Amino acid sequence: MDILQYESKIWATADLLRGCGIKESEWPSFMMPFFALTMIESRLIRMLEEEIREIGEESLADINKEDLYEMIKDKGQGYNKYIFEQNKTLADICKNDKSFGIDFDTYLNGFDGETKDLLGVEASEGEKFLDIKGVITKLNAKKVLLGYTKLWAEIDLKPYNNSEITTLEEHIKRKWADISAETAGEQYTPDDVIALISEIIASKIEESDKLLKIYDCTCGGGNLLFGVEDRINQKFKRLTQTFGQDWNDALYALAKIESRFRPDSRIEHGNTLVDDKFYNEEFDVVIANPPYGVSWKGYQKDIENDKTGRFKYLPSISDGQLLFMQHLISKLDSVGMGVVVHNGSTLFSGDAGSSESNIRKWMIDSDIVEAIIQLPTDEFFNTGIYTYLWVLNRNKQSKHIGKVMLINASEKFKPLKKSKGSKRKEVDEANRIEIVETLTKYEDTDYAKVFYKEFFYFNKQAIMLTNVDENGNSFEEKLPMVANKRTGLEERVSSLSLTPIEISNGEQTIKEFNVTTFDTRKYDSLSAAYEQDIKQVVASLDYKEQPLVITTADAKYWFDSDKESLIKKVNEKTEMLGCGKIIVKAGFKKASKTQPERIEITVELTPDYQKDYEIIPFHEDATENRANIEAFMGKYITKPFVYLENVVGVEINFNKVFYKTEKLREVVEILGEIEAIEVELKALEEGLGL
Structure with missing residues (x-):
């Protein structure tokens, strides 16, 4: 008979679990140890029968039972004193409900040490594996242990070989995976x-x-x-x-x-x-x-x-x-x-x-x-x-x-x-x-x-772009050159510091840039004034989103979003300085020997640099790869830039390789459908008397 007939019988044991309120997701934890018991018992009995057949009926009488048991133990496939030495199975235990508890305990403890460990017969703390001890405790509490064990005892796998039992096991484990x-x-x-x-x-x-x-x-x-x-x-x-x-x-x-x-x-x-x-x-x-x-x-x-x-x-x-x-x-x-x-x-x-x-x-x-x-x-x-x-x-x-x-x-x-x-x-x-x-x-x-x-x-090629205004100029060109003390070479400074007398964004104006006092009615300390107020105000200033104007003793500065340029105005004369940034910072300074505790607000004008990454096809030859990168940059990048690091990445994209474009429908076909819908709508309107 096909062993898969037992698949439904095994799953029928879950009906009892459902009946006593055990959640479906927990069923596998109750079924696994008993399924293991059924498998082990059937295989041990088959092993004994095969050993007897190999020995032969005539020779069996000459062999001491203890020697036979030792031969079975030596196979390393497991052992159970109750099964081999008392010739009793799980089904035999279930026949006497009065002695069931004692007999079942003896049966479980009759297994060899490794099997008991795997089943969790003596589990306490630590590894429980199949935790049959815990499952038995729960089933006992619900008063269904005997009934549940009887259902499993009715599943007789002894007629089937290891391969067939494995087939059944895979079907059962697959269902466990479905629900747990x-x-x-x-x-x-x-x-x-x-x-x-x-x-x-x-x-x-x-x-x-x-x-x-x-x-x-x-x-x-x-x-x-x-x-x-x-x-x-x-x-x-x-x-x-x-x-x-x-x-x-x-x-x-x-x-x-x-x-x-x-x-x-x-x-x-x-x-x-x-x-x-x-x-x-x-x-x-x-x-x-x-x-x-x-x-x-x-x-x-x-x-x-x-x-x-x-x-x-x-x-x-x-x-x-x-x-x-x-x-x-x-x-x-x-x-x-x-x-x-x-x-x-x-x-x-x-x-x-x-x-x-x-x-x-x-x-x-x-x-x-x-x-x-x-x-x-x-x-x-x-x-x-x-x-x-x-x-x-x-x-x-x-x-x-x-x-x-x-x-x-x-x-x-x-x-x-x-x-x-x-x-x-x-x-x-x-x-x-x-x-x-x-x-x-x-x-x-x-x-x-x-x-x-x-x-x-x-290639993931990193570059540093220099953003420019509508005339192609950057504020970088306005920065002064100074000698590098270490190399002696002329270099541009990275920014231009301003000494403001007023910062305004149209809504609020800052005129103090070295704050040493605070309003005792609002703040506990100068540092509290910085954290609770000034820090947030300065951080909210945005030269691109607001009409931020920096006034110094001799000029005004702002950013013109339309021209993408910093503007300097002296009297009534304006000058485009090129694309750049206005950076306003606030910092809390602790008291020193020469200066008191204070809040300092500073302003800097800097070029507008932007780090960017370009994804470029890779070539195994290093020279050819570099040439491909440079050709790509020459074709697609129009702003001034300098090369930064290049990192080679690997990605496997099935959609890119096997993408199939969807065939577009003919216009005539679409127009025909629209016309048919219009005819249908007109007929509906006439039917409604509209």
């Missing part, structure tokens, strides 16, 4: 995406006597890691070994339990980014679907002080995806490859010079990125966003070296007949085959493009 994703960035990887990742990996590996080591640094419950291993094992005879690590207690426990029933698997608990349990290992294949947009602030110091050298740059603290990417690259062996699932932020977040851009540049400079595949929206169970597969490869074919392929597979899907949460689409087998063939051929198609890696680079 506490963090928006935590994504359960759907089967069709796992299949696509597996087929990409399969297209890159060959049959070999060498063990294939597969690693997932955020393995969760193991669905991606074990799903890829199972599919690789279906295609190749090559032996596989899986390694995984996760920080979530319950998901780690499920993956750990599953790993014990696989030929060669190692699952560890902990935060990969600060406590890599496989620090001395390298792998043939790395895979991961790390959390999206999740902060790493809680362990910022550990990462900043990391001594492994795996983090070349530290991305924004609000999103750790590129930390996981750098970690995974560090785990690849010299010919390893990988497929990593990310959202779009890893493609374009961060400006040139930012850590995110530098990480992308480092990856592409290292020639480790072979391709990036855009998946359809509505592919995951709790988000509808676009997601991307980064295909990493340290062993590129010669024709792929120095290149990156973009595959726009956003339309390569089949709609689901019934949506599963936010998942409404799947990359079906036919589309998966097409995507992998496109990647293998590594040639341009209507939905895939191959680029030399420099295509994704760009």
